[in-house]
Amino acid sequence: MTFATRFRKSIEYQVVEELSRSVRWDANRIVVNTDAERLAGVCEALAKAGGIFDSAVLSSPASTRVPQVCYAFRMPDLGLGVSVFARGKNITCLSTRLDAAAWDERKIKDLAGVQLDGLEDARPLLAHPESGWGDFAEAVSKNRQTVLKPSEAYASREYAMEGTGADGEFEIPVGPVHAGIIEPGHFRFFVGGEDIHRMETRMFYLHRGLERQAVGRHVQRILPLIEQVSGDESVANAVAFAQAVEDLEGIRVPERAESLRLVLLELERIYSHLADLGGMATDVGFYASSSQFLLLREEMMRQNAALSGDRFLRGVVSIGGVDRNATQENLDATADALASFSKAFDELESMTLSSSTFLDRVFTTGKVSAFVADELALVGPVARASGKSCDLRRHFPYGAYKKRAVCESMAASGDVLARFNVKANEVKESARLIRSEINQMPSGPTHTGEKRTGHGFGWGWCEAPRGSCSIFVRTDKGRISRLSIRTASFRNWRGLERAVNGNIIPDFPLINKSFNLSYAGTDL
Amino acid sequence: MHELSALLRAPRTDEISEEATDPAIRKVAALLRRRSGGVFSRSIHVRMVDAGSSNDVEVEEGLMNAPQVDCERFGIHFVASPRHADVLLVSGPVTLNMRRALEKTYAAMAEPRAVVAAGDGACTGGLFKHSYAVYKSGRVDEVVPVSVHVPGNPPSPYDLVAGILQAGLALDKKEAAKSGKS
Numbered sequence: 290m291t292f293a294t295r296f297r298k299s300i301e302y303q304v305v306e307e308l309s310r311s312v313r314w315d316a317n318r319i320v321v322n323t324d325a326e327r328l329a330g331v332c333e334a335l336a337k338a339g340g341i342f343d344s345a346v347l348s349s350p351a352s353t354r355v356p357q358v359c360y361a362f363r364m365p366d367l368g369l370g371v372s373v374f375a376r377g378k379n380i381t382c383l384s385t386r387l388d389a390a391a392w393d394e395r396k397i398k399d400l401a402g403v404q405l406d407g408l409e410d411a412r413p414l415l416a417h418p419e420s421g422w423g424d425f426a427e428a429v430s431k432n433r434q435t436v437l438k439p440s441e442a443y444a445s446r447e448y449a450m451e452g453t454g455a456d457g458e459f460e461i462p463v464g465p466v467h468a469g470i471i472e473p474g475h476f477r478f479f480v481g482g483e484d485i486h487r488m489e490t491r492m493f494y495l496h497r498g499l500e501r502q503a504v505g506r507h508v509q510r511i512l513p514l515i516e517q518v519s520g521d522e523s524v525a526n527a528v529a530f531a532q533a534v535e536d537l538e539g540i541r542v543p544e545r546a547e548s549l550r551l552v553l554l555e556l557e558r559i560y561s562h563l564a565d566l567g568g569m570a571t572d573v574g575f576y577a578s579s580s581q582f583l584l585l586r587e588e589m590m591r592q593n594a595a596l597s598g599d600r601f602l603r604g605v606v607s608i609g610g611v612d613r614n615a616t617q618e619n620l621d622a623t624a625d626a627l628a629s630f631s632k633a634f635d636e637l638e639s640m641t642l643s644s645s646t647f648l649d650r651v652f653t654t655g656k657v658s659a660f661v662a663d664e665l666a667l668v669g670p671v672a673r674a675s676g677k678s679c680d681l682r683r684h685f686p687y688g689a690y691k692k693r694a695v696c697e698s699m700a701a702s703g704d705v706l707a708r709f710n711v712k713a714n715e716v717k718e719s720a721r722l723i724r725s726e727i728n729q730m731p732s733g734p735t736h737t738g739e740k741r742t743g744h745g746f747g748w749g750w751c752e753a754p755r756g757s758c759s760i761f762v763r764t765d766k767g768r769i770s771r772l773s774i775r776t777a778s779f780r781n782w783r784g785l786e787r788a789v790n791g792n793i794i795p796d797f798p799l800i801n802k803s804f805n806l807s808y809a810g811t812d813l
Numbered sequence: 814m815h816e817l818s819a820l821l822r823a824p825r826t827d828e829i830s831e832e833a834t835d836p837a838i839r840k841v842a843a844l845l846r847r848r849s850g851g852v853f854s855r856s857i858h859v860r861m862v863d864a865g866s867s868n869d870v871e872v873e874e875g876l877m878n879a880p881q882v883d884c885e886r887f888g889i890h891f892v893a894s895p896r897h898a899d900v901l902l903v904s905g906p907v908t909l910n911m912r913r914a915l916e917k918t919y920a921a922m923a924e925p926r927a928v929v930a931a932g933d934g935a936c937t938g939g940l941f942k943h944s945y946a947v948y949k950s951g952r953v954d955e956v957v958p959v960s961v962h963v964p965g966n967p968p969s970p971y972d973l974v975a976g977i978l979q980a981g982l983a984l985d986k987k988e989a990a991k992s993g994k995s
Binding site: 419469470494496499518521580581583584586807810 | 825861862863864865866867868869870871872873874875876878879880881882891893894895906908909910911912913914918939940941943944945946947966967969970
């Protein structure tokens with residue numbers, strides 16, 4: 290019996306059909322339409338059937354009065370995604386049954402003024418009360434240039450945070466401006482002595498209204514905006530977006546373009562991970578190691594510029610292919626550079642891991658259990674370090690990954706050391722993938738050349754350096770009417786809150802660096 | 814053994830000369846010559862604030878400390894607190910949620926101080942000029958006075974070094990004007 294048949298026969302699937310208005314099976318997805326009151330029930334049944342919560346996003350055109358939401362799940366056994374749609378101003382909240390959806394639902398509430406019945410944490414997520422925002426949902430829908438009303442500026446409304454209430458507990462507020470070279474975010478520690486009882490992150494200082502800025506613009510023209518989601522994941526986000534549009538318009542990308550995309554994606558993974566690995570060495574004070582990671586990183590950035598013309602590999606990916614071809618000499622130079630890079634990297638890795646002072650700090654620090662990884666639907670290297678196999682390149686392959694076997698880096702202990710090992714192994718695997726891809730690079734066009742103007746919605750996904758990124762696009766005559774992005778960082782921040790529990794304050798920077806999430810990619 | 818073998822290798826820092834192929838390095842070389850003898854010619858302490866960038870500017874700021882660039886050899890040192898800083902390095906666009914933090918950081922700095930706006934977002938508001946979520950048009954100079962603008966998407970580490978050295982010149986001027994008056 291195939292998985293699909295077994296799934297169709299399962300009691301959970303019967304529940305989904307029972308609660309839905311329609312269930313449609315496509316070649317690459319299942320689309321469910323249901324009512325606002327039944328949405329949570331459908332989602333719960335999908336989760337019980339083995340579905341992994343991916344994201345909950347706004348899906349109606351930005352101009353509609355009654356918002357529509359889309360809750361997306363992945364069914365790893367089926368290799369399919371499920372999109373559950375519901376429309377209404379009042380939606381039964383899912384996060385009371387599935388904690389992973391909490392931030393997604395708060396974001397939906399803020400952006401569209403949707404009432405989520407039963408939402409436990411109703412504090413505003415995107416609009417900080419003390420920053421003097423006016424009516425946020427109204428401002429977003431009208432896209433007024435500024436929603437700050439002078440009389441309201443810096444109202445002293447507080448964003449309440451609560452500790453555990455333990456005796457003698459005190460609070461340490463940190464941020465948004467930190468001591469290092471890092472993005473802004475606020476961390477509130479509730480501590481007893483050195484021990485962290487509880488930590489709460491408060492993000493969205495970098496909320497730039499990115500998703501709304503895309504609305505009304507032509508799909509071909511917003512890749513520069515997508516590349517601003519998170520600087521060091523520019524390619525991954527661009528590829529996810531391009532794939533969403535290609536899915537929607539039915540465009541087939543030429544083989545060579547897919548191969549070139551793979552090379553870019555893996556180059557990005559390498560330079561991204563090098564910062565994390567070096568950062569962990571910095572945070573234990575091991576500068577002999579960290580400065581060499583920085584050395585390698587700068588070398589890779591220069592290699593990026595030599596190959597693509599941009600240190601961040603921006604401006605290459607386009608809808609229907611890639612905009613710049615690479616000459617064989619350039620590709621060979623990249624392969625050569627990677628050969629010597631790999632040698633230096635192996636040496637550096639073994640030097641770092643043979644230092645007892647390093648191991649002493651990272652071993653058993655900042656543990657994320659497999660249970661927490663499941664509960665919060667964590668993604669990327671963080672989940673893989675806790676034993677959750679979740680690499681989209683393997684489970685939901687796209688582009689050139691459909692033809693390539695990717696060795697997924699895994700670890701079980703869920704501590705900082707596990708995350709270090711997972712990321713280090715991913716760097717090696719990326720170098721191997723690039724070199725083998727360059728060896729068998731197909732010739733031919735790099736762009737389809739065909740232009741279509743689709744109408745409808747599409748999902749695109751990509752395994753970015755920090756984990757899976759999902760992008761929802763709805764278009765109307767070739768123009769974006771809704772863009773919703775769920776990055777890996779957005780999903781993993783709450784994992785960090787759990788990872789630091791029971792650790793000591795001086796280990797926080799180290800644990801934070803082992804996650805190394807993007808603040809901009811979360812805040813959008 | 815690995816640590817020791819590093820000592821035997823040639824230095825990995827880039828050579829700074831006015832004949833270099835990279836225009837940003839040429840600019841740095843020229844600025845270094847102009848700054849010698851100034852009040853702040855020895856060191857500039859920098860505090861960075863990301864007021865809304867996509868983290869690309871922060872990546873490049875981090876790489877200013879990479880051994881190839883090694884910004885400390887030009888006297889540029891990143892400090893933890895604005896109270897220790899001469900220069901505030903701000904990337905943008907300035908979001909509504911970050912505006913107050915930026916103002917407070919600037920207010921915490923002692924005189925003489927200078928602000929460098931780094932990246933297209935900080936200089937012009939970039940792609941977010943018309944967004945509901947940025948303050949006015951997102952330009953840093955709408956929130957705090959800016960001495961040097963460093964455009965780029967993002968500016969390279971050497972562009973940033975040059976921008977900070979230029980801010981050092983602005984600080985020299987401020988000090989000269991002050992001592993002239995007294």
